[in-house]
Amino acid sequence: MMTGKEYVASVFDRVKQNNPNEEEFLQAVEEVFQSLEPVFDKYPNYIEENILERLVEPERIVSFRVPWVDDQGKVQVNRGYRVQYSSAIGPYKGGLRFHPSVNQSIVKFLGFEQVFKNSLTGQAIGGGKGGSNFNPKGKSNLEVMRFIQSFMTELQKHIGPDLDVPAGDIGVGAREIGYLFGQYKRLNGYQNGVITGKGIAYGGSLARPEATGYGVVYFAKHMLASKGYDFKGKTALVSGSGNVAIHAIEKLHDLGAKVIAASDSSGFIYDENGINLETLKRIKEVERGRIKEYKESHPHAVYTSAQEKSIWTIKADLAFPCATQNELDENDAKTLIQNGVIAVTEGSNMPSTLKAIQLFHEAGILFAPAKAANAGGVAVSALEMAQNSARTAWTFAEVDDKLYHIMKDIYKHTSAAAKEFEAEGNLVVGANIAGFLKVAQAMSAQGIV
Numbered sequence: 001m002m003t004g005k006e007y008v009a010s011v012f013d014r015v016k017q018n019n020p021n022e023e024e025f026l027q028a029v030e031e032v033f034q035s036l037e038p039v040f041d042k043y044p045n046y047i048e049e050n051i052l053e054r055l056v057e058p059e060r061i062v063s064f065r066v067p068w069v070d071d072q073g074k075v076q077v078n079r080g081y082r083v084q085y086s087s088a089i090g091p092y093k094g095g096l097r098f099h100p101s102v103n104q105s106i107v108k109f110l111g112f113e114q115v116f117k118n119s120l121t122g123q124a125i126g127g128g129k130g131g132s133n134f135n136p137k138g139k140s141n142l143e144v145m146r147f148i149q150s151f152m153t154e155l156q157k158h159i160g161p162d163l164d165v166p167a168g169d170i171g172v173g174a175r176e177i178g179y180l181f182g183q184y185k186r187l188n189g190y191q192n193g194v195i196t197g198k199g200i201a202y203g204g205s206l207a208r209p210e211a212t213g214y215g216v217v218y219f220a221k222h223m224l225a226s227k228g229y230d231f232k233g234k235t236a237l238v239s240g241s242g243n244v245a246i247h248a249i250e251k252l253h254d255l256g257a258k259v260i261a262a263s264d265s266s267g268f269i270y271d272e273n274g275i276n277l278e279t280l281k282r283i284k285e286v287e288r289g290r291i292k293e294y295k296e297s298h299p300h301a302v303y304t305s306a307q308e309k310s311i312w313t314i315k316a317d318l319a320f321p322c323a324t325q326n327e328l329d330e331n332d333a334k335t336l337i338q339n340g341v342i343a344v345t346e347g348s349n350m351p352s353t354l355k356a357i358q359l360f361h362e363a364g365i366l367f368a369p370a371k372a373a374n375a376g377g378v379a380v381s382a383l384e385m386a387q388n389s390a391r392t393a394w395t396f397a398e399v400d401d402k403l404y405h406i407m408k409d410i411y412k413h414t415s416a417a418a419k420e421f422e423a424e425g426n427l428v429v430g431a432n433i434a435g436f437l438k439v440a441q442a443m444s445a446q447g448i449v
């Protein structure tokens with residue numbers, strides 16, 4: 001009989017062979033696999049059933065052409081994807097990302113992470129992800145609508161309220177969700193549970209826009225409390241200025257921390273008085289502008305371009321990467337550690353490189369991996385599905401309270417799993433194991449499918 005270590009290594013070799021050049025996907029798989037070795041020593045039946053090799057292969061990947069006409073009358077072509085990763089514990093669930101960097105490796109890494117994240121929420125949702133290399137930046141509303149109508153004309157063949165329920169991610173916010181829902185409805189009739197992140201006027205849940213960012217901060221609160229810390233008087237860096245970052249900043253300010261820097265892909269703003277959220281929201285959510293413009297309203301703030309240096313060079317107690325994958329590398333980790341950071345909490349998916357995570361662990365820094373810390377978004381998506389099914393709508397306070405408790409439970413289960421498998425305090429190991437075990441049990445019970 002193989003040991004857990006031998007089994008994991010042999011499956012990883014096959015994954016590398018079968019998915020050459022899918023860098024981000026292999027990175028996400030490697031991080032999870034490293035954590036799972038002791039699980040297979042404890043449950044050798046999962047080796048016999050070859051759970052890992054089955055789980056790492058998506059159930060289905062759909063890739064399709066998306067032709068549309070721009071405002072100049074020129075025909076444009078993008079590529080659309082939906083990865084239906086695992087339906088072991090529920091319908092496929094996960095966002096759509098519209099960004100020029102989207103390719104098969106990106107949607108597969110996101111879908112793989114989503115399987116574990118969704119399992120950690122404690123809700124009955126499987127994992128999926130999708131998107132397109134379409135760039136909404138600089139496009140008119142009508143261009144975005146025409147692209148989405150073409151995208152959904154194909155995607156609608158593969159989704160449904162009990163089958164696969166998409167939502168937003170980078171580049172897919174309230175406007176895009178509205179157009180996606182409209183086109184789905186036009187082709188299939190009104191089924192409000194087919195997509196989440198909907199507007200309140202047509203079946204959305206209160207607190208869904210806030211959920212990912214608030215959840216990240218609730219998770220950090222419990223992680224900090226385990227070492228006797230709280231947010232009062234702490235300084236924080238929050239990278240990004242999208243939906244996750246904005247609501248993380250909002251909740252950090254609520255709970256007494258001061259966020260002194262935020263960024264977009266061009267650079268970052270340092271404001272020693274604390275980032276003014278109203279200004280940031282106006283620039284990003286209303287004007288769809290660049291963070292550089294923050295200086296026009298707050299001349300004392302300092303703007304630094306991304307080429308010059310990263311946001312992680314600023315000294316602060318807490319770091320919240322909330323922008324995108326691999327935004328925090330080994331050098332950034334070294335700088336943060338030198339500057340005395342206490343905790344790093346991931347808001348975006350896979351923001352830290354494997355080497356950066358290793359350095360945080362070696363330095364004894366509290367580290368919260370995305371699949372646990374940012375699960376609040378998809379958790380409230382599942383609450384939106386529940387409200388849709390029940391034809392009801394909960395208050396903001398009800399949803400926020402449920403979110404708070406879900407995040408508390410995720411922290412509890414993640415730290416307990418780390419302890420059980422002799423990695424106390426290592427929440428990467430804890431999240432991977434706790435997320436995996438539920439999916440493995442479900443797969444084992446359902447036979448070879």
Ligand code: GLU
Binds near residue numbers: 169381
């Ligand atoms: N895109 C978000 C995530 O990374 C939310 C997905 C959802 O609500 O389905 O988890």
